[in-house]
Amino acid sequence: MKKSLTLLTFFILLVLGSNAQNINPKNIEIVRDSFGVPHIFAKTDAEVAYGLAWAHAEDDFKSLQDVVLPAKGLMGKVQGKAGAAGDYAFALFRCMEITEAKWNTLTPAFLKLIDGYVQGINAYAKAHPNEVLHKKIFPITAKEYIASSVLALTAFNGADKALMAIFNNTIETDTELNKKGSNAMAIHPTKTNTGEAFLLINAHQPNTGSQAFYEAHINSEEGLNVHGGLLAGGPCILHGVNENLGWAHTVNYVDRVDVFQLEMNPANQKQYKFDGEWIDLEEKIITLRIKGIPVGVKRKVYWSKYGATMKNKQGFFSIRLGANMDIRALEQWYYMDKAKNFTEFYAAIKDQRLSMFNITYADKHDTIFYVNNGLVPVRNPAPQYNWKSTLPGNTSQTLWTGFRKFRELPQYVNPKNGYVFNTNHSSFFATDAANNLKVEQFPLADGWETWHNNRSMRVVEQMPDTQLDYTTFKKIKFDKQLPDTLRYPYNIDTMFILNETTYPQVASLITTLNSWDKKGTADSKGAAVFLLSYLHLSKILAGQPARSITLQEALTTYQFVHDYMMKHFGKTDLTLGDIQKLVRGDKEWPLWGFPDLLSPQWTANYKDGKLKSVGGDGLIMFVRFTKNALPQIETVNMYGASAKKGNKHFDDQVEMYINQQTKHMTLKKEDVYKMAERVYHPGE
Template sequence: MRKHVLAILVAIACINSSLFAQLKINPAAIDIVRDSFGVPHIFAKTDAEVAYGLAWAEAEDDFESMQQVVLPTKGLMGKVLGKQGAAGDYAFALFRCREITEEKWSTLSPEFLQLIAGYVQALNHYAATHPKEVLHKKLFPITVKDYIASSVLALTIFNGADGALQRIFNNAEWEAPELNKKGSNSSAISATKTTTGEAFLLINAHQPNTGPQAFYEAHLCSEEGLNVTGGLLAGGPCILHGVNENLGWAHTVNYCDRMDEYQLEMNPENSLQYKFDGEWINLEVKTVRLKIKGVPVTIKRKVYWSKYGATMKNKQGFFSIRLGANMRIGELDQWYHMDKAKNFTEFYAALSKQELSMFNIMYADKHDTIFYINNALMPIREAGYNWKRTLPGNTSKTLWTNFRGIKELPQYINPSSGFLFNTNHSSFLATGANDNLKPSAFAKQDGWEQYHLNRSVRYLELFPQNDKLSYEKFKQIKFDQQYPSVLQFQYKIDSMFLLSETAFPEYASLIAAFKNWDKRGDANNKGAAIFLLTYEHLKKLLQGQDSRPITTAEAVATFKYVQEYMQTNFGRTDIVLGDLQKLVRGDKEWPLGGLPDQLSPQWTAPYKKGTLKSIGGDGLIMFVRFAKEGLPKIETINMYGASARPGNIHFNDQVEMYLKQQTKTMTLDKATVYKNAERIYHPD
């Protein structure tokens, strides 16, 4: 009887898409194999069935985050998450995520649509059979088009549109990047450069620890050529970065100039007309009805559209935002084909689709090809304008319509130095000095990154450029908690070391401890505790200002702040970093090392009794070795565990290993997975 009820619920959930009518998935044909760490390995005959199993397994572990991704497609983000969530509903309408999905629907490959159909079918099935977990009764069923539209919003926000919205809403001009660099690490090492004769790949994106942007680890294997393991974000239907039988890749966020902001010239006699090439053009206007949790009435807001794109109004006038992320819908389709690539030629062909609008991509394979590209939908812009500032929105000269081809983007393949790396720094500083690309070879208006960071400088301090790299050293570099000899922050924090303790006796002990600090971020380090409080204070004090040294007055005021903070919250000033900074999971907490922009980093938020808890950092770490024969060797560690559900045995079972910088062994071998399985079951 129960199976008949489930079948009826699934049928109801599927009538919203003709794809569902064509795709009849039998959950009994899908195996979810949980290993000893609870990581799901999904096995089935078809890719669509594997996607179904993936959606089911992830829903078991974190259904809440998966739902948050699709809430805007139904205008329910504000209804569930309140005022802050309503901004997501507004952005979904403003950037026309639904409209672009309809317009570009035919660009998606049939095999990908089958994959998504399986994935969405499982989400609807899970929602129907777990109604108490559903965030809002009107959210399900969702359609395949709902799902794709939600991915358009996600990439638009990832590309920096949220920052543009905040600037316009707050009537603010463009400002310098903030002090806190929340970045990622990746590297690819040629087999000729390693002591083992294997190619090495590091996959280490620094993401929030929890929620929709936290990485989820999974292994997907079908009889249609899919066998890949790695990380995906909430709602991801395939692996976003990881490794298959032949190759692997890693992503880091890039900060090249992919987006532009314009101020429109408005008609003084018609408040909804703007000038474009000498003519007055009507803004397109729609009304968005926002439903906000706790607010009994629907809030109406206008959204505007100009030739430049999404448009907002503030006290200074009308401003438009233009970027490629909300012009294409196939980023997940591209990732899916990257998952299935068998060699570099197929992988590069997937990249050449140019549906994925951002991210550095680091690559290695068993054929000893290493590759790196600063990937972007980079607009082809006219010279003569400052494209990093607000642009005139009254001329076709600033209205770009095309993007650079993939061959025009900064990229390397098999440099003679034998290594490539990226830590969100410049792609012109990606390898040995003799192999680095020249910035002059690329258009200035593209805004490619041209800076080092603490992590990039420290990486080069550690990497043996004139010798071969051992696997042990490869891992040690990743887990390093040491700043470089000269700090690389936007503001010249090094000037804090010049303050004389004898001139300011009331802060002498703090100043002396700070000046004697070894620039390490170990949990038992006293200087690191002083630095973290100093860093957080200066970040707030100097946000938006140009790079400059810290003045004596600012340094004294900072030490005063640190001393008062420590005395108030800890009753002493000789605390170590682990007293101040905690790794928190549920009702448990651990002393935690790592500082912002270290190779093993953390970024924090206030916790309790003056402590700070990590809200982002390493997330999922993967070390991969490729030999010419056999499957790649894979080691991983997750900061918390496979499940986001308190009480689950895998909620925090990787914490101790992470703190000890240990890893677990993963495999793509089906027989080994089944042999060592903790649990085998079907989605039901």
């Protein structure tokens, strides 16, 4: 019987691999609401995935193509030298090889979903050839699509930083002043004044491109009814809410990546020592094809027992992490989408198919939950091994082969105080002091986060001891106040204690900053001085250990702010909104926020000295759960549903976003049709 089941599974996989599933787009309806958000309805999950791919392609086909370029070896051909790095990483981390080797670990139901998604994006490409970035991208296969997701998760897990550190002959520190982050919060019904559970879903992502959140609703007769956000290439909702429960992701920084220096054979530089024996490095020559260069560029990629291996001036280094050892991350999200209660949700996540991300959860059945999720290696705790630094790559004592079991990860279920939250800070400050886990309960070698940040401290400062009302819950998220004590990696108190009479050239700026209420509102002059100071210090202190800035650094910073304002604006009497803008197309708006506020922004140069937001709140979702009704959902997305200039939904949510207002969404099918702006089948 077991043998026949195995043969049956093989046959199903073979059929799916050949795209035998033939989806008729007439069976799929895309309902666009008044904000252009797509609601996809069909009988099967695979048909819904087809419709989701089509709708997302209508709004941002370029980003969907960007995701699959490395699987085709075309990043360099489309994006130039910068893109070639993605092609190199795809080969280096063996994304296709691991996909081939692990293909039979994917379930038949999930493969049907992926097959439907791939059919949808291929169909769109065929119908819109003028939008295709390169003639060799399409059609894509399911395996190429999954292999691309392996690369994306490998980079997300921190392999990209390790790769660049080796390439640049440096080891990066973890004290970046401009570290980005996200917010998530779950409130138990016993903590709210209405007896509802509250959930905040608020990942901070880039404003545009393949890592920007796309809002959608998918509904099938096979159990999908989910509204939320996904990144380009997502075949289902990556975080959001279904009829019974919802969850939010935030990036976690538990140590998931290790770098090993190999001990090379002086007589043969293609051999490394391992447990006293010389072992041949695996070597492969790849060809990178780069836009503007007529001939392919040959590069070598290496592999050791530790994994992907690179050579620099210091020798050979290997990068090891769990993200490129599994291909089932998208599958886990699919089963999270379909969960009906906490038991099913926990079952979907406990197999650890998803290699990273905090998960904050709430449902209508009186459960809230938080876990610092990830593939955390079980490392040798011997004191001679410093797992925060480069490890010796010559012994099985450092070659970990397994991961912490899910039950061993920091997690909370219904803490007594009634809330859990994460702002990319420590799992050991996820609730109040009386109910927090203790760092001593977990192995030191795991590298768990142990810090507060400005956002986490502001949540603590604002969370009432009594019951929480919904208005206050939203107010906490939209807060623009820094905490009483700043939690940036570098202490800038020196800037606040200077006497303006001693330094007349920058006296007005010192006075402005000293009188600042530490709020990041667009009309704040103190916030303008602070943001420019922040950006200057983040540049000059990058890579240095956390410390207090010196008097000279404070003076230099004030002088930089003065010179910058005078050069570009001719005056120093400026507000944050004068300098910082939300830009969409040829329009711009004064904008609040800066890094590590609960309402954050991070910026890039724009024009005439002005800065534009390139990342921040992204998709914001507030959810209320009651026992006998569908969840109440409010959302806002920074720009709008479409990335295509000229589309009326290109920027129709900007004013709402700036004013921190929301739109009401629903999972109820008949209500979706009532507010429909357009109903159509893919291809119409």
